Amino acid sequence: MGGRRVSPPNYFLEHSMKVLGIPLSPYVRKVAVVLNIKGIDYEVQPVLPGSDDPDFRAVSPLGKIPVLIDGDLSIPDSSVICEYLEEAYPEIPVLPRGPVDRARARFLEEYGDTKLVEVTAPVFIENFVNPTIFKTGTDAARVEKVVNEALPPVLHYLEAVVPEADYLFGQLCTADVSMISGTINAGYGGFEVDASRWPKYAAYQQRVMEHPAVARALEAERLTMAAMQP
Numbered sequence: 001m002g003g004r005r006v007s008p009p010n011y012f013l014e015h016s017m018k019v020l021g022i023p024l025s026p027y028v029r030k031v032a033v034v035l036n037i038k039g040i041d042y043e044v045q046p047v048l049p050g051s052d053d054p055d056f057r058a059v060s061p062l063g064k065i066p067v068l069i070d071g072d073l074s075i076p077d078s079s080v081i082c083e084y085l086e087e088a089y090p091e092i093p094v095l096p097r098g099p100v101d102r103a104r105a106r107f108l109e110e111y112g113d114t115k116l117v118e119v120t121a122p123v124f125i126e127n128f129v130n131p132t133i134f135k136t137g138t139d140a141a142r143v144e145k146v147v148n149e150a151l152p153p154v155l156h157y158l159e160a161v162v163p164e165a166d167y168l169f170g171q172l173c174t175a176d177v178s179m180i181s182g183t184i185n186a187g188y189g190g191f192e193v194d195a196s197r198w199p200k201y202a203a204y205q206q207r208v209m210e211h212p213a214v215a216r217a218l219e220a221e222r223l224t225m226a227a228m229q230p
């Protein structure tokens with residue numbers, strides 16, 4: 001079997017907390033922000049989405065990033081990771097109190113992680129990933145269709161649910177990160193939320209991005225992007 005290691009995956013060799021993935025992923029971002037809020041030390045260990053590295057596959061059965069390594073424990077999936085961190089390190093919470101707000105927060109997190117990422121991904125992929133990472137062309141027609149047709153109904157919904165001031169539930173929660181992550185990635189592809197059509201959401205996005213825990217994660221992304229430039 002060639003050079004396949006029989007020793008345990010090297011991810012476990014050091015006992016500090018690790019996030020496997022790349023900082024530009026919306027899901028890695030969510031985990032990084034939660035770790036930042038909770039004041040937990042970690043390092044992001046670069047693994048590309050879909051990597052077939054056997055050590056990575058051993059801890060990520062779906063081949064997706066992120067995976068959290070905490071001592072000899074490995075946890076895939078950003079939502080599962082954030083729930084684990086909330087339960088294991090509850091001192092600074094990232095979920096609101098009470099079952100009603102918690103249910104609402106979990107749905108908004110899910111909406112951001114699925115619907116918002118789905119409609120914004122083509123802008124990020126065509127305008128950023130393809131030219132910067134794969135050095136291929138951009139399908140401008142695909143981007144235009146997404147921006148004109150798929151994105152506006154999602155932004156209308158977000159405009160209706162985000163608050164005028166503050167965050168969704170007072171203190172910054174996991175859901176706040178998910179509510180803006182797709183548009184951050186689309187922003188890397190040149191998209192800007194039209195503040196004349198969606199003023200509440202544009203202001204909310206800015207506010208969340210300026211929170212120190214989010215700003216720290218975005219700075220790591222800026223450094224990652226700078227390293228990708230020729």
Ligand SMILES: N[C@@H](CCC(=O)N[C@@H](CS)C(=O)NCC(=O)O)C(=O)O
Binds near residue numbers: 049064079
């Ligand atoms: N539900 C997962 C989604 C993770 C996900 O889709 N990650 C992408 C990168 S942003 C990935 O690894 N894709 C690789 C693949 O689907 O093969 C989570 O929240 O962690």
